[in-house]
Amino acid sequence: MGENGGRRVRVDAQRNIDALLDAAKVVFSTSGVDAPVREIAAKAGVGVGTFYRHFPLRSDLVTAVFRREVDACADAAPALAAEYEPGEALSRWIYRFTDFIATKRGLAAALHSGDPAFNVLPDYFLQRLGPALGGLLDAATAAGAVRAEVSPQDLLYAVSNLCISGEDGGNHGRRMVALLIDGLKYGAMKTS
Amino acid sequence: MGENGGRRVRVDAQRNIDALLDAAKVVFSTSGVDAPVREIAAKAGVGVGTFYRHFPLRSDLVTAVFRREVDACADAAPALAAEYEPGEALSRWIYRFTDFIATKRGLAAALHSGDPAFNVLPDYFLQRLGPALGGLLDAATAAGAVRAEVSPQDLLYAVSNLCISGEDGGNHGRRMVALLIDGLKYGAMKTS
DNA sequence: GCTCTTCTGGAAGAGCGTTCCGCTTCTGCG
């Protein structure tokens, strides 16, 4: 259970699933989560029949895209940690997260639409992103790059809220996030 | 400006407008605000052409129904005040308001949908209902039927929030509102 | 290479919003 029933997925099918997911990601941010199925299928280069074979419910597609992007964002954390010093890795990841949020305006509305199919998404969001950010935060704190008294959740929510309000293409959000990051660093300077 | 351009509305047209509003009220609470236009028109006994003649934008219908019901609720206040003693009038009006809120689940979603056409509705809600409840509240306070330290807005919001949470057909909401009302009365007893 | 299974694509069915226009009904005036 949970796996996939024991059957292997045929390679062409997997290719189409990936194409659909890629296309959906683009179309969602362009035309919103309510974009026509035909548009997504066309952009993926497949027929609508193929779409419905893999995503019988529209919400299946939405959750799949969402999880995929949350995963990508979470996976960026260790990569950045390996490449940059702790403070820099933290900043970069937060900006990465900001971009993620900025493209999810329509999706946020879907989340609050009351459809039970979306109830698990917020949990997934927190469980995946919380530890990712937590690792970076701990490292940066240990290195004395930022103040200590902020929890991953606090930061996640703060950035989310900062980006939801503005309507100027996300610039307001980005500027406010920059302020927040500077605040973290300033806190460390004061302490040291 | 604002009036209706100087033209009088033909009586048959007005009859149809009322029929549409009545039908929409019922259909909205049955099938939600996204109910098919055909369904509303059919229930009103008119063609879809008539519907679009009077409500070119779907949001026109929604706002019209909303205002109409807010008005009806507000107008109930003086009527109740005339018929019952202050404490009883207040209770009855709050239950009346509870029923109003209970049937607006779908509409609340529409309000937060971000459509600019709905931006004026919350203001209308407060400006119309605030004074209505305020009058009843003052009378009841003066008569020593309830405690004094509650504002109309507080009560309006409290009741709204109480009714939004429950999903059991509004019974949970009604019971919580009953508690709230008893709380008001208890406060008066303690004081007296 | 052959067969069996899975997957594919798009036609087709059903619904919905919206427009359009010939016909009906009302209103004001003579």
Next chain:
DNA sequence: CGCAGAAGCGGAACGCTCTTCCAGAAGAGC
């Protein structure tokens, strides 16, 4: 009262959508 002319009416028709379905194409295993 009767008669234009304006206002309003209804619903067919169009275009777009979601969703289903199945004949044929494409992989997988032997």
